[in-house]
Amino acid sequence: MENDxxxxxxxxxxxxxxxxxxxxxxxxxxxxxxxxxxxxxxxLTFGTSCCAIEMMPFxxxxxxxxxxxxxxxxxxxxxxxxxxxxxxxxxxxxxxLLNVYEQMPDPKxxxxxxxxxxxxxxxxxxxxxxxxxxxxxxxxxFIPGCPPRPEEFMDxxxxxxxxxxxxxxxxxxxxxRIL
Amino acid sequence: xxxxxxxxxxxxxxxVKDFGVDGTEYSVLLVDKKLLKTAAEIIxxxxxxxxxxxxxxxxxxxxxxxxxxxxxxxDTIVIRTYITDRDYSIDTLTExxxxxxxxEREAYDLFGIKFNKHPDLRRILLPxxxxxxxxxxxxxxxxxxxxxxxxxLKF
Amino acid sequence: METxxxxxxxxxxxxxxxHGVLKVVVDIEGDTVNKAQVEMGFLHRGKxxxxxxxxxxxxxxxxxxxxxxxxINMEVLYASLVEKAAGIExxxxxxxxxxxxxxIQRIMSHLVYIGSIGEDLGNITGMxxxxxxxxxxxxxxxxxxxxxLAPMYMTTGGSFYDLPQHFDEKAEKALVRVxxxxxxxxxxxxxxxxxxxxRTKGVGVLDRYMVKxxxxxxxxxxxxxxxxxxxxxxxYLAYDKVDFDVVTGEDGDANSRFMVRVGEILQxxxxxxxxxxxxxxxxYVTKTPWLMKIPDKRTFVRQxxxxxxxxxxxxxxxxxxxxxxxxxxxxxxxxxxxxxxLVGVKVADIVVTIASLDPVMGEVDR
Numbered sequence: 176m177e178n179d180x181x182x183x184x185x186x187x188x189x190x191x192x193x194x195x196x197x198x199x200x201x202x203x204x205x206x207x208x209x210x211x212x213x214x215x216x217x218x219l220t221f222g223t224s225c226c227a228i229e230m231m232p233f234x235x236x237x238x239x240x241x242x243x244x245x246x247x248x249x250x251x252x253x254x255x256x257x258x259x260x261x262x263x264x265x266x267x268x269x270x271x272l273l274n275v276y277e278q279m280p281d282p283k284x285x286x287x288x289x290x291x292x293x294x295x296x297x298x299x300x301x302x303x304x305x306x307x308x309x310x311x312x313x314x315x316x317f318i319p320g321c322p323p324r325p326e327e328f329m330d331x332x333x334x335x336x337x338x339x340x341x342x343x344x345x346x347x348x349x350x351x352r353i354l
Numbered sequence: 355x356x357x358x359x360x361x362x363x364x365x366x367x368x369x370v371k372d373f374g375v376d377g378t379e380y381s382v383l384l385v386d387k388k389l390l391k392t393a394a395e396i397i398x399x400x401x402x403x404x405x406x407x408x409x410x411x412x413x414x415x416x417x418x419x420x421x422x423x424x425x426x427x428x429d430t431i432v433i434r435t436y437i438t439d440r441d442y443s444i445d446t447l448t449e450x451x452x453x454x455x456x457x458e459r460e461a462y463d464l465f466g467i468k469f470n471k472h473p474d475l476r477r478i479l480l481p482x483x484x485x486x487x488x489x490x491x492x493x494x495x496x497x498x499x500x501x502x503x504x505x506x507l508k509f
Numbered sequence: 510m511e512t513x514x515x516x517x518x519x520x521x522x523x524x525x526x527x528h529g530v531l532k533v534v535v536d537i538e539g540d541t542v543n544k545a546q547v548e549m550g551f552l553h554r555g556k557x558x559x560x561x562x563x564x565x566x567x568x569x570x571x572x573x574x575x576x577x578x579x580x581i582n583m584e585v586l587y588a589s590l591v592e593k594a595a596g597i598e599x600x601x602x603x604x605x606x607x608x609x610x611x612x613i614q615r616i617m618s619h620l621v622y623i624g625s626i627g628e629d630l631g632n633i634t635g636m637x638x639x640x641x642x643x644x645x646x647x648x649x650x651x652x653x654x655x656x657x658l659a660p661m662y663m664t665t666g667g668s669f670y671d672l673p674q675h676f677d678e679k680a681e682k683a684l685v686r687v688x689x690x691x692x693x694x695x696x697x698x699x700x701x702x703x704x705x706x707x708r709t710k711g712v713g714v715l716d717r718y719m720v721k722x723x724x725x726x727x728x729x730x731x732x733x734x735x736x737x738x739x740x741x742x743x744x745y746l747a748y749d750k751v752d753f754d755v756v757t758g759e760d761g762d763a764n765s766r767f768m769v770r771v772g773e774i775l776q777x778x779x780x781x782x783x784x785x786x787x788x789x790x791x792x793y794v795t796k797t798p799w800l801m802k803i804p805d806k807r808t809f810v811r812q813x814x815x816x817x818x819x820x821x822x823x824x825x826x827x828x829x830x831x832x833x834x835x836x837x838x839x840x841x842x843x844x845x846x847x848x849x850x851l852v853g854v855k856v857a858d859i860v861v862t863i864a865s866l867d868p869v870m871g872e873v874d875r
Contacts, residue, residue, distance in 0.1 A: 221523065223530050224552055224871050225577035228621065229658055232647075235640045266504025267481050268522070268530065268551045273505070275523050295500075297570055300562065301555040302488050302495045303480070311503050321570075322577075322658050379809045403724035405811075408822040408835035419822060421809065421837075425721055425735060428743045430809070453724030456845050464557075479550035479874060489558055 205342070212256065212282065213339040214244045216332065219255035221275065223262030226289040226322040230261050238325040243332050252278040257315075257335065259328075261288035263298060264305045276312055282346035284339070286331050287314045290321040297321060313345040355380045358431055362396055373434070379421070381432040387444050390420075390435055394450040397422055397431065404447060405430065407457040409465050411491045416442065416467060422451075443468040464489040481507050515543060520859060522551045528625060529870035531863065533847065537856060545851035547844050552874040560834035565591050566665060566799050573659040575836065576872040579618035581610045581650070582814040583872075584663035589745065590821045591665050594808040595801060602791045603667035608747040609784045610653065610662060612777040613680070616687065617646050618815035619770045619777075622867050623699065626767065629864045630708050635698050642690055645683040652679070665801075667794030677785045684778050691774060700771065709764035713850045713862035716761050724842045727817025729866055732769045733761035739813040751783045763865035770867075800829055816840050816867060838872040 198206075222230055234240050234247040252258075252275050264272055276283070287308050290296025295306030308314060315338060316331045338344040355375075359382055362370050369389055373381040384393055405423035409416060416437040423430050437444055446469040447454040458469045459478040466487035469475060477484070484507070486493050515538035522530040530551035536544040556571055563571070572587040573580040585607050592599060599607075620643040627635025647657055652673055654660035662668055699705050715725065720733045730737065738755040740748040756772030758765030803825040811820035817839025824833040843866050851862060 225574050225658055227529070228577055231621075231624070231636075232640055232644065235637050237641070237644050263552065263554055265551060265553055266484075266502065266507065267553070269504045270507065271523055271551075297574070298554050298559070300495055300500070301559060302493070302499050303553050303555050305503055306500060310501075311505065324657060379807070381807075402721050405724065405818075406820055406822060406835060406837035408824075408833070410824050410833040419807070421820075421822065423724075425737060432807075432809070452722045453842060453845075456841065477550075479553040481550075488555060495558070 209339050209342065213336040216243070216245050216256050216284070216335065217254060218245055218247065219252050219258045219275070219279065220247065220250060221258055221260045221262075221272065223264065223268065224291075226261035229322045229325055230259060230288070230328065233325040233328040238329060240328070240332070243329065243336075245332055252276075253280065255279050255283070257284035257286060259286050259288060260292055260308055261322075263289075263291040264308055265303050266305060267303070269305055269311055272308070273311060282344070284316075284335055284344055284346060285312060285314045286316045286318065286328075286335065288318045288323060288328070288331075290319060293317045293319055315344050315346075355429065355431075358382075358397070358400060358429075361399075362393055365396055366393060379430055379432045381419075381434055384433055384435040387435045387437060390433070391445045391447065391450065393433060394420075394447050397433070398450050400424060400427075400429075401431065402426075404451040404454040404457060407454070407461055409461045409467065409489075411465065411489065413491055414438075414440075416465065418444065418461075418467075420447070437467065441468070442466060443470055445470050446472040448472060463487070466490065483508050514538060518856075520863075522548075528864060528868055531844070531868060531870055531873075533851070533859065533863065535851065535856075535859065540855050542851050542854055542856065542859065545848050547847050549844065549870070550874055552870045554875070556875045557834055557836060560831050562830060564800060564829050565595075565803070565831070566801075569661055569664065570659065573661060574871055575838075575875065576618075576814060576816060576819075576869050577658060578621050578869050579614045579815045580659050581614040581662060582618075582812070583819075584661075585611050585746070586810060586812045586814065586819055586821060588663045588665055589812065590808055590810040590823055591803075593810055594803045594806060594823060594825060595665070595797075597666050597795055597797060599667050599795055600792045601789045602671075602793045603795075604747050605784050605788050606668050606672060606793060607663065608751070609672075609680075609781050609788075610650070610668075611746070612780045612784075613646055613649060615815045616774050616777045616781075617643050617650075619774050620646075620687075622770055623695070623767075626861070626864045627699070629860045630705065632698065632705065638690070638694065638698065642687050645686055649676075649680055649683055652676070664794065664797075666797040667792075669794075671793045672788075677788075680781065680785060684781060688775065688778055691771060695771070700768065706764060708858075708861055709767060709865070710762060711760070712763045712854065712858050713865055714760065714762045715766075715846055715850060719846055719849065720761075723846045725817070725846060726839050726842070727813070727815070728769045728773060729766055729817065729843050731756060732758035732766040734759050739811065739818055745812055747784060747787075748780075750787070751780050753780050763861055766865045766867075802827060802829055803831075811837070814839065816869065816872070817843065819872070836872075836875055838875065840866065840868040841873045844868055844873060 292308045298304040316335050318331045359372050369385045371383040401422040401424045405421040408419040420433040461467050463477040518535050521532040532548040534546040535542045572583045575583045620639045624636040624639030654662035717733050720730050753776045756769050758769045808823045820837035822835040823831050826832040
């Protein structure tokens with residue numbers, strides 16, 4: 176469709192901005208919803224260890240997450256759109272992580288921060304860590320690094336926004352969960 | 355440093371052995387683990403806290419290094435004793451040094467050493483139903499342990 | 510009808526104000542805490558077991574994540590341990606470089622403390638300010654080592670790289686900025702702010718008797734009025750060649766713990782300045798083999814880290830790996846005092862009391 180071509184030019188444009196468009200109602204609603212979802216990603220900060228300290232500069236000055244629509248308010252699973260799992264998840268913590276994740280409203284997105292959550296990383300031979308949280312929950316974006324720089328959190332949010340726009344996030348691919 | 359040893363020797367006789375500066379710290383070997391509490395009471399006169407408790411597994415025996423420290427003096431003293439019998443138990447020091455409480459719980463958690471008459475002997479770092487004691491030398495980190503997610507833990 | 514006496518509340522482990530994954534189970538009656546129980550181990554990563562399968566030089570990245578807020582102090586501690594065990598002398602320039610970097614890291618660690626206590630009190634501007642100043646110093650660390658939070662700067666025998674050119678000018682610029690901010694701006698936000706004083710004065714009192722009972726060390730101990738600092742009493746790096754004061758408090762409450770840390774930042778700035786002035790020329794590292802064997806011996810090292818006296822006890826048996834490495838964590842002992850000092854406080858003050866002890870779960874759980 177022409178409109179898609181038009182929209183790809185500017186990531187932050189929304190349907191109907193300055194032009195007359197023709198599309199199916201379902202598609203239009205989906206586009207508007209995705210536009211809203213991707214530009215107001217409120218995170219739940221699930222900070223357990225080192226990466227949580229790098230998450231603090233991500234939210235404060237210098238690397239300012241607010242300009243991406245990532246507002247660190249609430250810190251409650253009930254008001255969160257995405258969960259930033261930053262830090263090692265141990266075997267004792269796994270159940271608690273799932274418990275928090277299940278309380279979040281749909282659609283929910285997951286960003287796994289740090290080498291520990293990607294594959295085990297530095298603790299690949301430890302007896303009490305989980306080697307990659309994709310073993311226990313669906314993950315949309317992985318951030319490598321031990322710990323990653325605050326700018327990489329920014330990059331992950333951009334990637335997640337792109338996934339949401341293209342309907343490719345794990346929550347959207349599972350249609351039954353989001354109506 | 356020597357006077358602490360003399361003080362210990364005055365009460366315990368030849369049940370204590372002087373290592374001198376073994377490695378980097380002044381250490382004393384306690385031959386009989388049953389005398390630990392008596393020794394601790396003597397040490398309490400000069401030292402304030404149990405600074406750390408370092409356990410090492412020399413199968414089949416365990417080595418316990420009690421490091422004591424004081425707030426007024428820079429001295430430290432190491433009391434070393436061995437657990438050789440199969441029930442892996444030793445007297446607790448919590449009545450003498452209150453700071454021993456969590457250090458002993460940690461040793462119980464990671465090594466499975468039982469401290470007799472400890473007021474609150476539960477696991478501290480790992481869940482209650484975690485199988486095994488990981489810091490023992492016979493605990494090997496196999497693929498089975500690594501791939502286990504821990505979701506079936508009751509606790 | 511049966512009357513309900515009280516409720517049991519779980520604070521943490523998933524709570525933005527518990528500084529990581531600490532869990533405190535409190536029994537509340539009305540608004541007052543009757544009983545508190547601390548539960549930990551949510552970040553137990555098995556570092557002591559991993560030391561037994563790593564070469565001495567390969568353990569540095571894991572040491573970085575012990576106390577991840579002050580990673581260089583951990584590296585200095587572990588490097589001193591290995592050097593003491595292997596009998597390696599480090600050159601005088603390396604001694605000064607270590608002192609400079611350890612003190613810069615101490616300032617950064619205390620700034621995180623200031624920021625997080627600000628956040629917990631709802632004073633989010635304080636957190637923004639503290640982290641803004643921390644980024645200035647973080648740039649220094651990044652320039653020196655190439656890493657941010659886990660710099661991997663120290664190695665056995667000295668440091669990986671020399672200090673870059675014009676480091677002293679850049680450091681001075683950042684230190685002046687931090688100093689003026691603390692002396693001027695932070696007064697209005699923290700030290701002379703009526704709201705802050707009301708929330709922290711008389712909260713969570715840790716007196717001298719309790720400090721000695723639980724074995725608490727570091728700023729938490731000095732806030733209770735005990736004048737003890739390993740940098741003074743058994744000087745280890747260049748601390749016997751520099752001039753600084755030991756900051757002590759009087760009351761032992763959350764406010765004096767805060768003030769001790771603010772004072773320590775200013776003292777650390779003094780130390781860094783003196784070290785940069787006296788920095789000797791020469792080599793910055795003693796070359797050591799990557800794979801080395803340490804004979805059968807026991808080594809004990811303790812140093813003053815931002816959270817208290819941290820110690821390591823290593824048993825070696827002639828191999829390339831330690832036979833056993835035991836890490837003594839200072840906040841592990843301090844957290845036990847929570848079970849006593851939380852009794853009788855209001856629910857809103859639980860968060861302040863926990864934050865004022867400055868726990869970092871990475872070193873508590875190891």
